[in-house]
Structure formats: C-alpha cells, structure tokens
Amino acid sequence: MSASAALPLPLLFLDVDGTLLPYGRTSPPADLEEWAAWQHAGNPQLAEVDRAHGPRLLTLPCSPFWATAWMADANEVIAPLLGLPRWPVAELPEAPLEDHGDRLHRxxxxxxxxxxxxxxxxxxxxxxxxxxxxxxxHHPGPALLHRVDPVTGLTTADFAVLGSWLRDPAAR
Incomplete structure (x- = not known):
C-alpha cells in the first residue's frame, strides 16, 4: 500500500443555494423569514437542480459534508433529488440578520x-x-475554496477543477 493510500480522503464542504440550486433569473429571498420558507420541498429553485450532479458528486474521492443554511434539510430534500446518500452536516453559526459582504463569511x-x-x-x-x-x-493543511457562479450553479468546468484537486495530492 502506498503512503498516499493510507491518508484520509480530503473533506468536501458543499453549499446548496447558488451552488446546486442556481438562482438563474430568480433573486434569493431578501429576509430570513422568506429564506426559511425556501428551505423545504416547495422551493421553486428545486426545478433547476441538475440531477446529473448526484452521480458526479459520488465519483469524487472525498468525505462529503453539507455546508449550507439548509442544514439537515439538505438530506431530506436535496439528497433524494440527486440520488445521494445522507451526508453529515457541518455545524455552522446562525446566518447574520444583515449582509456584510466586506466581512469574513460566517x-x-x-x-x-x-x-x-x-x-x-x-x-x-x-x-x-x-x-x-x-x-x-489559519488552516495548516491544503484547502481549495472554489467559488461557483450563483446564476449558473455548478458546471462541468467546476467539477473538473474540483475533481482535479481532490484526485491529485500534488495539486494540494
């Protein structure tokens, strides 16, 4: 067994809104109450989910986690749409009441x-x-922070970047 085979898989933290659910021409909700209403099966953006993303995600050599405001609801709504198993959910702080685009992301x-x-x-x-x-x-190990265009969500090009980084320890 090679030394790299013994290493644990890299982690994948995956957002949902704007990533798996592209906004297209729809603006995201402006306030927290409207946002909370989006976090369920009635979300109009669910029609925009590219179901081919599920098989693509399953081929990535990683330990996946949801990192989304959907929290555990991602396993109830998003995972079944994509044919994914239940994933662990990263513990995240509450969303701020106001958008502060000039600050570190929550x-x-x-x-x-x-x-x-x-x-x-x-x-x-x-x-x-x-x-x-x-x-x-602040992070001693390799990290890829990959920003996705929220209008289109994940694309083939995004999967290529992600797959390359995850599969090639030298890229990390």
Missing part, C-alpha cells in the same frame, strides 16, 4: 475548525478573497 471559521488540519475543498457561491486569505493563515 462559514469560514467553522469549516476550518471542522477540517481540523485535513485537506478540504469548500464549494460555495459566496467565497471571497478575504475567506481565502483567512484560510491560508
């Missing part, structure tokens, strides 16, 4: 803590250069 610290030094990929539509810089300073 998920950043929590995901670095959850990774505990292991290599990880975080796929989200809200990642900024501030998040990348913070992770580079």
């Amino acid at each position: 998920k950043t610290r929590a995901l670095v803590e959850a990774a505990a030094g292991r290599p990880f990929a975080w796929v989200d539509d809200e990642i900024t250069s501030l998040d990348r810089a913070w992770v580079a300073r």
Whole structure:
C-alpha cells in the first residue's frame, strides 16, 4: 500500500443555494423569514437542480459534508433529488440578520475548525478573497475554496477543477 493510500480522503464542504440550486433569473429571498420558507420541498429553485450532479458528486474521492443554511434539510430534500446518500452536516453559526459582504463569511471559521488540519475543498457561491486569505493563515493543511457562479450553479468546468484537486495530492 502506498503512503498516499493510507491518508484520509480530503473533506468536501458543499453549499446548496447558488451552488446546486442556481438562482438563474430568480433573486434569493431578501429576509430570513422568506429564506426559511425556501428551505423545504416547495422551493421553486428545486426545478433547476441538475440531477446529473448526484452521480458526479459520488465519483469524487472525498468525505462529503453539507455546508449550507439548509442544514439537515439538505438530506431530506436535496439528497433524494440527486440520488445521494445522507451526508453529515457541518455545524455552522446562525446566518447574520444583515449582509456584510466586506466581512469574513460566517462559514469560514467553522469549516476550518471542522477540517481540523485535513485537506478540504469548500464549494460555495459566496467565497471571497478575504475567506481565502483567512484560510491560508489559519488552516495548516491544503484547502481549495472554489467559488461557483450563483446564476449558473455548478458546471462541468467546476467539477473538473474540483475533481482535479481532490484526485491529485500534488495539486494540494
């Protein structure tokens, strides 16, 4: 057995809104009450889910986690649509009442803590250069913070980047 075969798989932290559920021409809800209403099977964006993403995600060599405001509801609504098994859910802090685009994303610290030094990929539509810089300073292992365009959600090109990074330890 090679040394790399003994290493644990990298973690994958996957967001839902804007990533698996592209916004297209629909704007996301503006307030928390409307947002909470979106976190269920009646969400109009569910029609936009690319069901081919499920098989693509299953081929990635990683330990996947939901990292989304959907929390456990991702296992009840999103996973069945994509043919995915139940995934663990990353513990995230509450969403802020106001958007502060000039600050560290609320998920950043929590995901670095959850990774505990292991290599990880975080796929989200809200990642900024501030998040990348913070992770580079505070996470001792390799990390890929991959921002997805929220209008289109995950694309074949995004899967290529993610797959390449996860499969090639030298890329990490």
